[in-house]
Amino acid sequence: TKLALSWxxxxxxxxxxxxNVDKLILFCTEARSFAELMSFMDVTDRTKxxxxxxxxxLKTGILEQTVPDKPNSRNQKYQLTAIGLExxxxxxxxx
Numbered sequence: 001t002k003l004a005l006s007w008x009x010x011x012x013x014x015x016x017x018x019x020n021v022d023k024l025i026l027f028c029t030e031a032r033s034f035a036e037l038m039s040f041m042d043v044t045d046r047t048k049x050x051x052x053x054x055x056x057x058l059k060t061g062i063l064e065q066t067v068p069d070k071p072n073s074r075n076q077k078y079q080l081t082a083i084g085l086e087x088x089x090x091x092x093x094x095x
Contacts (some may be wrong), residue, residue: 020041021053021057022091024057025057027040028078028084030079031078033076034050034054034076037049037078041053054078057078058078061081061083062083062084063079063084064079066078
């Protein structure tokens with residue numbers, strides 16, 4: 001038996017659109033809190049937002065945490081890495 005519904009069954013897409021990822025990357029040119037990021041992207045579900053955007057951007061090394069040793073710190077912010085900053089040039093050149 002299935003223990004959980006797949007994303008398609010609940011009518012949500014797991015993969016974010018390229019436009020949304022680009023928008024988020026451009027917004028992170030300065031360190032931003034999780035709440036700022038959610039508000040900017042007009043998202044209300046913290047878990048889905050973290051799973052859909054934050055975790056993949058952290059794993060690929062595009063974003064980094066300002067307090068990496070305390071991932072749940074209330075002072076935690078997210079900022080671009082060197083890779084993320086290079087991506088901005090690519091995004092700007094493509095738009």
